[in-house]
Amino acid sequence: MSQLDPVVLFFLLGLGAGLARAELKLPTAIYEFVSMILLLSIGLKGGIQLSSQPLGTLLVDVVLVILLGLLLPLLAFPVLRFVGRLPRPDAASVAAHYGSVSVGTFAVAISYAAVQSIEYEPFMPLFVVLLEVPAILVGIVLARGISRRTRWRALGREIFLGKSVVLLLGGLLIGWIAGPQGLSSVEPLFFGLFKGVLALFLLEMGLIASAHLTGALRYGFFLLGWGLVVPVVFAAIGIGFAQLMGLSPGGTLLLAVLAGSASYIAAPATLRVAVPEANPAISLTASLAITFPFNIIVGIPLYHRMTEAWLAG
Amino acid sequence: MQKHVRKLLTVVTEASLERSLVEDLRELGAKGWTITDARGQGHRGKRSLDWEHGGNIRLEVICDAALADRLAAHLREHYYDNYAMVLFVLDVEVLRPEKF
Numbered sequence: 001m002s003q004l005d006p007v008v009l010f011f012l013l014g015l016g017a018g019l020a021r022a023e024l025k026l027p028t029a030i031y032e033f034v035s036m037i038l039l040l041s042i043g044l045k046g047g048i049q050l051s052s053q054p055l056g057t058l059l060v061d062v063v064l065v066i067l068l069g070l071l072l073p074l075l076a077f078p079v080l081r082f083v084g085r086l087p088r089p090d091a092a093s094v095a096a097h098y099g100s101v102s103v104g105t106f107a108v109a110i111s112y113a114a115v116q117s118i119e120y121e122p123f124m125p126l127f128v129v130l131l132e133v134p135a136i137l138v139g140i141v142l143a144r145g146i147s148r149r150t151r152w153r154a155l156g157r158e159i160f161l162g163k164s165v166v167l168l169l170g171g172l173l174i175g176w177i178a179g180p181q182g183l184s185s186v187e188p189l190f191f192g193l194f195k196g197v198l199a200l201f202l203l204e205m206g207l208i209a210s211a212h213l214t215g216a217l218r219y220g221f222f223l224l225g226w227g228l229v230v231p232v233v234f235a236a237i238g239i240g241f242a243q244l245m246g247l248s249p250g251g252t253l254l255l256a257v258l259a260g261s262a263s264y265i266a267a268p269a270t271l272r273v274a275v276p277e278a279n280p281a282i283s284l285t286a287s288l289a290i291t292f293p294f295n296i297i298v299g300i301p302l303y304h305r306m307t308e309a310w311l312a313g
Numbered sequence: 314m315q316k317h318v319r320k321l322l323t324v325v326t327e328a329s330l331e332r333s334l335v336e337d338l339r340e341l342g343a344k345g346w347t348i349t350d351a352r353g354q355g356h357r358g359k360r361s362l363d364w365e366h367g368g369n370i371r372l373e374v375i376c377d378a379a380l381a382d383r384l385a386a387h388l389r390e391h392y393y394d395n396y397a398m399v400l401f402v403l404d405v406e407v408l409r410p411e412k413f
Contacts, residue, residue, distance in 0.1 A: 028368075154333065272329040276395035 007111055008296055010199040014206020015293070019213070026204040034201045035265075038107050039164055041190040041197075042125045043171020044183060045110075049122030050172065051179045058123060061245045065127045068241045068259060069134035072234055073099030077142050084222045086282070089143045093271045093278035096139020097287045098230055100263035101131045103164055104205060107198050108296045109257040113250055116304070120250030129168050131258050133159055136270050143275040155274050162266045205292065212289035215281055223282065227262075227290025235260030235303045239310055249311055256303040261295055262287035317410035320381035324372040324388060325351055326398040331370055337391070338374065341383055344413060346374045355397060369397075375405060375413045 017024045026034075073095040080091035106128055113120060136159055159165075175183060183190075216224060238259025242252035264287045272280050326334070331348060338346055351371040374384065381402050392398050407413055 151333075154336070158332075269329055272327070273333060276392075 004297075005108070005112055005115055007108065007195060007199045007202055011202040011206040011209075011293070011296060014203040014208075015210050015213075016206075018207040018210025024207060026200065026207070031201075031204050034197050034204070035103075036163070036167060037190065037193070037197045038201055039103060039167035040171040041194050042103070042107060042110065042128070043168040043173075044175040044186075044190050045171075046122050046125035047172040047175020047177075048180050048183060049175075051176045061123075062126075062130060064241055064245055065130045065255075066134055068238065069099060069131045070138055072237070072259065073135040073138040073142065075237075076230065080226070084226065087277075089275050089278035090282050092139045092143035093267075093275055093280075094226075094283045094286060095142060096136050096271055097264070097267045097283040098234065098262045098291075099135025099138060100133075100267045101128055101258045102261035102263055102287070102292060102295075103128060103168070103265070104201065105257060105261035105292060105295045105300075106254070108202070109254055109300050111195060111198055112300050112304075113253065118250040118253065118304075120248060120254050124251060124254045125168055125172055127255065127258060129165050132162075132164060132263065132266055136263075136267050139267070139271060140274045143271075143278065155270060158270050158273065159266070162269070164266055202296075209289050209293055212281075212285050215285035216289045219282055219285060223286050224290060227286045228294055231260035231262070231291050231295055231299055232302065235299070236306065239303075239307055243310070249307055252311070253300075253304050253307045256307060257295070257300055260299055260303060262291045264288045264292065314408065316406040316408065318404055319375050319407050319410070319413045320378050321403045321405040322374045322376065322381045322384055322400070323403070324398060324400045325353070325369055326372070326392070327396050328368040328370045330392065330396060330398075331372075334372060334388075337387060338384070341387060342380060343374050343376055343384065346372060348372050355399065375407060377413070 014024075073092075076095035076098050077091055080086045080094050081088065084091065086094065112118075140155070216227075235256040238256040239252055241259070242255040245251075245255075247255060264284060267287075268280055268284055271278060271283070324334070328350070335346075335348075349371045351369040353369065374381075376384070385400060385402065388398065388400055
């Protein structure tokens, strides 16, 4: 296996410090700031590259990505409900988390791609946005049906105007309008510091994950197995979809990472309001304490190998 | 100086409820409120601020007794079952009764 990306070591530092109960905590405002820079960097980078090439047949890809976002929670729900024997709201909530995506994991994958000099399509950040939303909607419908009581307007704002959607799309637009020359002045902050910012973000993620780790076993071996196996299965489905779209090997890897990742920001926030009966600790423990560490340490290199194996065979 | 008695309703609950609580307050006719971030521990577990949506908020409303009752009943009906929420009401003295 290739050498561990140093940013992942920051995650392990946070995890270890948190487990040892060290006096360590990133102030909330700094965590918010750091995650904003990551979202904008990812958006801007995609936007700049989009500005220099035609959008072509992107529409078909957009539809396929949305289909992928709808399909994943529908596959997850029956397994959670009937194999995991989770109550309906919890099964729907976990399904929504795993159908949706983690921008943090995507950021680590981009860093991995840079280290390995892997090229990928510039529109991948757009796919992050497209994959984030549909699964959450599916999860809400799976939990409650299409109920009149659901406050769809308020939820719509929460889902479509969440921080990650606004900043990723905003970054894409700014990058697209301004182009590489126009953005050279902000380049040091958003591109030069990207890895340092990602390292700080992962340090805090390690601390947060350590706080949720105790729950990982409380919910039994099903959840532990779920958090480790499902990302790999979903990543394989992502590879399949990438082949349908004819993505490059790099794009295939990133779509696999996106499909295999689980949301821990947008989905928990929306589902807490939309499906109050679901226990938020179950899905957050799975996505944050099990799947996120798995993906950034083992998953991304593994999906890289899976992609290579698929393309070779 | 004349003082007037009003109620201070304090709610400590999950930060994710902030938006929907504010909507409720508006609908039920509260004239003003104060929200602060909070942390602590209760029977639904520890709540810290280190996590965007894991934190708590403390919501304070000064109003007359009738509205305090209505708000308390509304919150109990809609949120007590599924959310971590603590609610209490105190008597307070204010100088400008028309404000509350």
